[in-house]
Every structure is written in structure tokens, then in C-alpha cells.
């Protein structure tokens with residue numbers, strides 16, 4: 410039986426200034442290969458872990474709820490863009506606009522069909538499950554290989570689901586979404602014993618082909634205390650949960666991609682090779698987040714001055730060099746004349762040599778009063794490739810959990 414998209418009542422309109430020409434925002438997003446739909450209001454699903462709860466560090470623009478006329482403009486613009494092999498268009502603007510669940514737009518399914526019918530391009534879409542069944546399966550069958558549908562399951566656990574995503578679709582609906590060809594990967598997380606591992610088994614029973622994308626949610630600034638506690642508890646339970654998934658021997662591809670300390674350790678040889686190739690001197694100051702700091706402190710002690718910078722802008726629980734802001738770095742400087750900066754910090758999708766908050770390298774240099782030498786070899790391309798290479802759950806279990814060296818690695822102190 411077909412399902413209908415529910416109408417979730419909310420009066421919360423987006424409150425950003427309406428730009429002089431809203432089409433400018435659409436164009437900027439499309440130039441970043443985004444399909445910039447808008448529901449014209451803050452996301453009514455109100456997940457307590459939503460990464461949009463605090464995005465005060467970046468400017469956001471609002472073109473208004475997408476009309477049919479806007480869509481005609483968007484489709485026409487996208488159609489004229491060349492189709493590059495392997496390129497994915499992302500469903501929803503998120504560089505300049507606020508992220509929301511766009512399948513709550515009453516025309517979303519029609520416009521998805523338009524996109525598939527009138528262009529030859531592929532789409533990556535994320536939703537907590539607000540798609541029509543069976544229509545989404547019919548589209549996936551009619552346009553094979555064109556839809557990369559990442560379903561944000563988050564958790565199937567009754568109580569945690571109710572607490573974390575009170576307005577999300579029911580588990581029964583999610584199972585219908587999973588039962589068919591539409592979903593490519595399902596992401597869900599560890600919160601407690603019997604959360605991630607039970608979800609993996611339940612999803613696998615319904616769909617043995619879907620990629621299981623697991624790990625932990627990272628607490629971010631603005632989240633309530635209960636959510637932060639649950640996310641941190643999930644991180645403590647991750648090893649046990651991962652072992653249970655591993656032992657279940659599921660037919661699905663199983664991945665863990667969300668934990669930078671695991672990724673950094675599993676990729677330590679590459680990190681060391683790149684570091685050695687930089688030919689740093691003992692007194693050179695190199696900026697980095699926690700995990701890389703630990704790898705280098707463990708294996709290249711005193712070969713340079715490793716400047717650990719916490720992801721303070723995002724609240725401090727994150728551990729990612731790519732997500733460092735210049736503000737974060739400014740707070741850690743103590744009169745250095747020259748610092749060495751991974752290029753990844755400057756590779757925000759917004760472009761123009763700026764960090765994720767939009768501050769440019771020139772602005773930073775003026776405020777820091779120091780010279781910045783950019784480490785071009787330490788870039789996002791390298792990070793993305795490595796993330797995928799070692800992102801399998803089996804690698805985490807065999808090469809991280811079973812490796813005695815990880816105890817020392819996890820205990821290396823970082824400067825407060």
C-alpha cells in the first residue's frame with residue numbers, strides 16, 4: 410500500500426535575510442552541484458542531534474520555499490551543465506542554505522522524477538525516510554544506477570528513537586523504504602548495547618544488499634545535554650557493538666566511517682609517509698587535530714612542533730583537521746611567526762581559500778600576524794581516499810580493536 414508524506418505542523422520559518430535576488434543563491438548552490446530545493450522553514454523533524462542546531466559560524470541565505478517556477482529554473486540550469494562521469498548531484502543546497510529534510514516538500518517526489526527523466530545525471534539524496542513507497546522503488550528500478558539513496562535510519566531502538574527524533578517516520582515505514590531497490594546505504598549509530606548491532610541485523614534481514622554505514626554521532630555545540638550524553642555513551646559502546654556486528658557475519662557490506670581516531674590510526678603509515686615527505690625541521694609548527702597529533706607524537710616524536718588544535722567552533726567533541734576553523738587556530742597561537750597549515754583546512758566546499766566558516770587565508774594571516782605556509786600534500790582528496798580504503802567494519806575489528814598499540818595511542822595526552 411502506498412504511503413503518504415505526513416504534514417508535520419511547524420510555524421518556524423527560516424529567518425535569514427531574503428537575498429536581493431534569490432536566484433543567485435540557487436545558482437551558487439548549483440555551481441557546487443547541489444539541487445537547491447527549499448521548504449522555506451526550519452526542518453520540522455527537529456532531531457535533537459541535527460547538525461544545523463548551531464550553525465552560527467557560517468552565513469546562511471534563504472531563497473524561499475521552492476515554487477514550480479523556481480523548479481523550472483533549477484531544472485533548466487542543471488540540464489545545461491555538462492555531465493561528468495561519476496558525478497553526483499546532491500539533493501538539497503547546503504553550502505549557502507540551511508539543510509532540511511527536503512522530502513517534506515509536497516512536490517519533492519515529482520521533481521525527483523523530473524530530474525531523472527529530463528537530465529542524464531545522477532543524484533545523491535539523504536532523508537530520514539520521508540519518501541513515497543512504492544514510488545521511490547519504482548523510480549530506482551526505472552533509472553538504475555542514477556539514484557544514490559542514503560537513508561538516515563539513525564536508530565531503530567524504540568526509546569532512543571523517540572528521544573532523538575520525535576517527528577521521524579515510523580520504523581514500520583522505514584522497513585518499507587528499505588524493502589526494495591531504492592536504498593543504497595543505511596546509516597545508523599551506536600548509542601548503547603544492542604542499538605547499532607541489533608539495527609544492523611534487522612536491516613540486513615530486510616535488505617542484504619544495502620551498505621550498512623555505522624559508527625557514532627558526534628556531539629556538536631547547541632545539542633541538549635541528554636543527546637550529548639547519549640552520543641558519548643555510544644562512543645564507549647562502539648567496540649562491543651562493532652564486535653557483535655562482525656560476529657553476526659551479515660551478507661551486507663559493513664562500514665565504520667565516522668570516527669577520525671580510528672581512521673587516523675588505520676592510516677598511520679600514510680600519515681607518516683606524507684609527514685616525512687614534508688621535511689619539517691624540529692622547530693616548525695604544524696597545525697593538526699587530535700588524532701593526527703597522537704599518531705605523530707607516537708611515531709615521530711619531536712620531529713616538529715605539533716600544534717594540537719581542538720574543533721572548538723563545533724563544540725570540542727569533533728576530531729577533524731578538515732573541520733578546523735581559523736578561529737580555532739587563532740585561540741591556540743602563542744606568538745608564532747610562521748605556522749604550517751594543512752591545505753585541507755582551506756578546502757571548504759565554499760571555495761576561495763577559506764575555512765568552513767568562510768574566513769579566508771588572507772583574513773586569518775592579518776589577524777594572526779604570522780606567515781602561513783600551506784602544506785599542499787595534506788589535502789581533502791588524500792583524506793577522502795583513505796577514509797574509504799580503510800572504512801570497513803572488519804578492518805576496525807581486526808586492525809584496530811585487536812591491535813595492542815591502540816591502547817597507547819588512545820592514551821597519548823594532548824595539551825589542554
Ligand code: SF4
Pocket residue numbers: 452453454455456458459460461508509510537
Ligand atoms: S531530518 Fe535531518 S535536517 Fe531535519 S532535523 Fe533531522 S537531521 Fe536535521
